[in-house]
Amino acid sequence: xxxxxxxxxxxxxxxxxxxxxxxxxxxxxxxxxxxxxxxxxxxxxxxxxxxxxxxxxxxxxxxxxxxxxxxxxxxxxxxxxxxxxxxxxxxxxxxxxxxxxxxxxxxxxxxxxxxxxxxxxxxxxxxxxxxxxxxxxxxxxxxxxxxxxxxxxxxxxxxxxxxxxxxxxxxxxxxxxxxxxxxxxxxxxxxxxxxxxxxxxxxxxxxxxxxxxxxxxxxxxxxxxxxxxxxxxxxxxxxxxxxxxxxxxxxxxxxxxxxxxxxxxxxxxxxxxxxxxxxxxxxxxxxxxxxxxxxxxxxxxxxxxxxxxxxxxxxxxxxxxxxxxxxxxxxxxxxxxxxxxxxxxxxxxxxxxxxxxxxxxxxxxxxxx
Amino acid sequence: xxxxxxxxxxxxxxxxxxxxxxxxxxxxxxxxxxxxxxxxxxxxxxxxxxxxxxxxxxxxxxxxxxxxxxxxxxxxxxxxxxxxxxxxxxxxxxxxxxxxxxxxxxxxxxxxxxxxxxxxxxxxxxxxxxxxxxxxxxxxxxxxxxxxxxxxxxxxxx
Amino acid sequence: xxxxxxxxxxxxxxxxxxxxxxxxxxxxxxxxxxxxxxxxxxxxxxxxxxxxxxxxxxxxxxxxxxxxxxxxxxxxxxxxxxxxxxxxxxxxxxxxxxxxxxxxxxxxxxxxxxxxxxxxxxxxxxxxxxxxxxxxxxxxxxxxxxxxxxxxxxxxxxxxxxxxxxxxxxxxxxxxxxxxxxxxxxxxxxxxxxxxxxxxxxxxxxxxxxxxxxxxxxxxxxxxxxxxxxxxxxxxxxxxxxxxxxxxxxxxxxxxxxxxxxxxxxxxxxxxxxxxxxxxxxxxxxxxxxxxxxxxxxxxxxxxxxxxxxxxxxxxxxxxxxxxxxxxxxxxxxxxxxxxxxxxxxxxxxxxxxx
Numbered sequence: 029x030x031x032x033x034x035x036x037x038x039x040x041x042x043x044x045x046x047x048x049x050x051x052x053x054x055x056x057x058x059x060x061x062x063x064x065x066x067x068x069x070x071x072x073x074x075x076x077x078x079x080x081x082x083x084x085x086x087x088x089x090x091x092x093x094x095x096x097x098x099x100x101x102x103x104x105x106x107x108x109x110x111x112x113x114x115x116x117x118x119x120x121x122x123x124x125x126x127x128x129x130x131x132x133x134x135x136x137x138x139x140x141x142x143x144x145x146x147x148x149x150x151x152x153x154x155x156x157x158x159x160x161x162x163x164x165x166x167x168x169x170x171x172x173x174x175x176x177x178x179x180x181x182x183x184x185x186x187x188x189x190x191x192x193x194x195x196x197x198x199x200x201x202x203x204x205x206x207x208x209x210x211x212x213x214x215x216x217x218x219x220x221x222x223x224x225x226x227x228x229x230x231x232x233x234x235x236x237x238x239x240x241x242x243x244x245x246x247x248x249x250x251x252x253x254x255x256x257x258x259x260x261x262x263x264x265x266x267x268x269x270x271x272x273x274x275x276x277x278x279x280x281x282x283x284x285x286x287x288x289x290x291x292x293x294x295x296x297x298x299x300x301x302x303x304x305x306x307x308x309x310x311x312x313x314x315x316x317x318x319x320x321x322x323x324x325x326x327x328x329x330x331x332x333x334x335x336x337x338x339x340x341x342x343x344x345x346x347x348x349x350x351x352x353x354x355x356x357x358x359x360x361x362x363x364x365x366x367x368x369x370x371x372x373x374x375x376x377x378x379x380x381x382x383x384x385x386x387x388x389x390x391x392x393x394x395x396x397x
Numbered sequence: 398x399x400x401x402x403x404x405x406x407x408x409x410x411x412x413x414x415x416x417x418x419x420x421x422x423x424x425x426x427x428x429x430x431x432x433x434x435x436x437x438x439x440x441x442x443x444x445x446x447x448x449x450x451x452x453x454x455x456x457x458x459x460x461x462x463x464x465x466x467x468x469x470x471x472x473x474x475x476x477x478x479x480x481x482x483x484x485x486x487x488x489x490x491x492x493x494x495x496x497x498x499x500x501x502x503x504x505x506x507x508x509x510x511x512x513x514x515x516x517x518x519x520x521x522x523x524x525x526x527x528x529x530x531x532x533x534x535x536x537x538x539x540x541x542x543x544x545x546x547x548x549x550x551x552x553x554x555x
Numbered sequence: 556x557x558x559x560x561x562x563x564x565x566x567x568x569x570x571x572x573x574x575x576x577x578x579x580x581x582x583x584x585x586x587x588x589x590x591x592x593x594x595x596x597x598x599x600x601x602x603x604x605x606x607x608x609x610x611x612x613x614x615x616x617x618x619x620x621x622x623x624x625x626x627x628x629x630x631x632x633x634x635x636x637x638x639x640x641x642x643x644x645x646x647x648x649x650x651x652x653x654x655x656x657x658x659x660x661x662x663x664x665x666x667x668x669x670x671x672x673x674x675x676x677x678x679x680x681x682x683x684x685x686x687x688x689x690x691x692x693x694x695x696x697x698x699x700x701x702x703x704x705x706x707x708x709x710x711x712x713x714x715x716x717x718x719x720x721x722x723x724x725x726x727x728x729x730x731x732x733x734x735x736x737x738x739x740x741x742x743x744x745x746x747x748x749x750x751x752x753x754x755x756x757x758x759x760x761x762x763x764x765x766x767x768x769x770x771x772x773x774x775x776x777x778x779x780x781x782x783x784x785x786x787x788x789x790x791x792x793x794x795x796x797x798x799x800x801x802x803x804x805x806x807x808x809x810x811x812x813x814x815x816x817x818x819x820x821x822x823x824x825x826x827x828x829x830x831x832x833x834x835x836x837x838x839x840x841x842x843x844x845x846x847x848x849x850x851x852x853x854x855x856x857x858x859x860x861x862x863x864x865x866x867x868x869x870x871x872x873x874x875x876x877x878x879x880x881x882x883x884x885x886x887x888x889x890x891x892x893x894x895x896x897x898x899x900x901x902x903x904x905x906x907x908x909x910x
Binding site: 084086119244245332333354363364 | 421451453454456458459469478504525527538550
């Protein structure tokens with residue numbers, strides 16, 4: 029792109045912490061040669077709230093609302109992974125009804141998160157309307173959550189031993205209605221964007237990621253599956269009652285932006301299947317096991333990991349028999365994905381960098397904790 | 398392989414390097430010496446029946462007597478999971494980087510260096526990470542860390 | 556020859572009464588003509604300013620309804636004076652001036668954008684005889700004036716002393732220049748058939764029933780119309796070609812550092828530009844002000860608003876093209892198509908195969 033005899037220089041542009049398309053506060057220092065991005069260097073830490081240090085000073089029950097904003101888009105997963113850790117340490121048996129409720133809420137949260145992904149990715153690539161469509165459906169899911177636990181974003185609903193409140197009788201029919209509407213809407217979204225030549229030109233072939241590189245960098249979730257690796261923790265490292273439900277694990281081969289986008293829409297459909305099956309079979313019973321308020325699990329350690337909508341979310345929990353944990357090491361999927369961005373986004377235009385960043389669905393609180 | 402088979406396999410093949418601990422409450426937990434770290438990691442990754450190609454997590458722990466670093470690894474091919482940890486005293490706080498084995502370890506080790514003060518050798522990019530650029534108040538995640546405005550939550554009776 | 560060029564343009568018959576009025580007051584000769592034109596220009600400016608305000612409101616309602624929401628609702632019935640409120644707000648905002656800006660360039664950029672946007676309306680026929688000055692080079696004058704916006708975009712990008720603004724300015728200059736070529740070629744197709752550059756003559760060549768409109772002159776009419784609309788969307792910096800102001804990538808591009816009234820000037824100039832290209836599309840392809848029953852200006856406004864609605868629909872439906880894809884589209888696809896179309900049209904006119 030340079031003429032012989034014309035001296036050009038690379039210059040640095042700061043896609044600063046405040047930017048409409050870095051999802052959250054992330055500073056990317058771009059070294060650019062004209063329109064091409066030569067090097068990307070992420071600077072993080074703008075959202076560091078020292079969650080792990082705080083958790084060392086709280087009892088186990090108090091840690092759950094602290095971990096809610098660990099990844100606020102799917103806050104229920106954060107509650108759940110910690111509760112599951114504590115239950116594994118203390119060998120607590122969770123009642124059936126609580127497990128079903130947990131699965132329904134987790135899958136609803138996954139759908140809500142993927143709808144946000146759809147909206148923000150479409151907006152970053154320039155189609156301004158699907159953002160509103162995605163959020164309109166998410167409002168229906170938030171109504172369901174508000175009906176159950178009173179909160180719309182950071183739920184504090186899944187507790188050690190079960191869930192905090194039982195569902196209302198009106199929940200089941202409303203949930204069914206919601207997922208039926210969303211199932212039709214996902215078809216509509218695909219019809220709106222998938223065949224559009226501009227969309228295909230902006231997303232197909234952009235930012236390809238091979239399966240080996242994804243595994244080597246610890247990528248997980250939809251990014252790993254879009255690169256051809258069929259690895260889903262709900263099936264391959266099963267937890268809760270996921271082995272009772274029938275659902276597919278979609279994978280795609282190329283690992284470019286288009287594949288990740290289509291894969292997440294496909295995952296919404298699979299989540300709808302799981303919720304439908306779960307709603308049919310909710311048993312009666314307790315919604316929470318009896319766990320004392322002074323919860324003291326026996327000394328031990330465990331690493332618990334679940335399949336979040338962003339990948340693998342894990343907690344390494346160490347207890348020493350007292351009522352406060354010794355170490356709560358949290359692990360979020362976006363942490364590894366942000367490491368991948370400098371590897372993939374070399375030699376691309378700024379518009380492609382924005383598309384790649386959006387398709388990775390990185391949420392900064394998971395990175396900074 | 399199941400957990401018992403995995404434990405038997407490890408005990409037969411890696412008996413010199415990995416010793417089993419009994420504090421793991423769900424997955425297998427082993428301990429190894431600091432000096433064997435990178436070789437062991439590479440062996441675990443390349444072993445034919447194990448193929449631990451996926452690094453889940455690296456966490457550093459400050460028990461009040463010593464430092465520990467725990468590595469959680471998984472195999473996407475054989476669907477296995479195990480953790481192993483290394484332990485060292487406060488004076489001996491440096492460890493080799495496993496970045497060459499699993500590139501995912503890069504940022505995890507940077508964070509350990511920054512928040513705990515454990516030196517990572519052979520790391521290519523040890524810089525300020527989560528804390529502000531002009532941070533000079535020590536390593537916050539250590540248990541004996543204190544700062545003028547760090548307020549401990551008061552104990553309470555339930 | 557110089558004297559011939561200095562002849563004043565004939566005043567349109569509908570406005571002769573203004574000139575007579577002025578002569579009746581006592582000012583005669585050259586001055587009455589000059590003052591008439593000045594009054595007409597001011598009135599045009601006023602009408603356009605109102606139209607721009609209306610367009611801003613309409614875009615927000617349109618966007619809202621496409622996105623399943625209402626748009627402005629609080630200020631008046633369905634928010635009709637929202638734009639006035641926004642203009643008042645922008646007027647009383649502080650003009651934040653970057654210290655390291657290039658003062659001259661920074662100051663004149665919005666003014667040039669504004670003037671270039673409005674100056675094109677002198678030759679646009681709003682109705683039968685309702686035209687400020689029927690220049691015999693009408694459409695050429697419009698093309699020349701709308702090219703001024705490139706200069707203002709580049710000036711804004713340079714004068715802000717900001718990398719993002721500079722990137723935005725360069726991109727927009729490249730884009731507008733690339734899309735001038737197919738736009739002019741599409742316009743030339745129509746001019747070829749009308750046989751004249753004057754806007755009134757072009758509209759007259761489409762008089763009669765509506766199948767006389769240029770868009771229906773198969774086979775080159777629809778092709779020219781489609782390529783013109785695509786090129787016009789790019790000229791007006793609207794999605795899918797709104798790279799210069801792509802919010803998600805460059806945080807508003809070339810007008811990052813402008814605030815207050817200067818920003819309002821760029822903003823209004825963009826909407827006036829959109830109306831200009833729609834008005835040209837109406838005049839050249841859709842028959843201008845011809846139509847039955849209703850007054851001619853109503854037809855003109857109706858058709859222009861239809862084209863504006865089409866442009867707005869594009870903005871809220873399509874994603875944005877990347878810069879190199881945009882250039883590729885223009886040079887590799889639009890330019891060959893428009894030139895082939897032009898040759899076809901010329902040959903058909905020469906052979907007499909048209910109606």
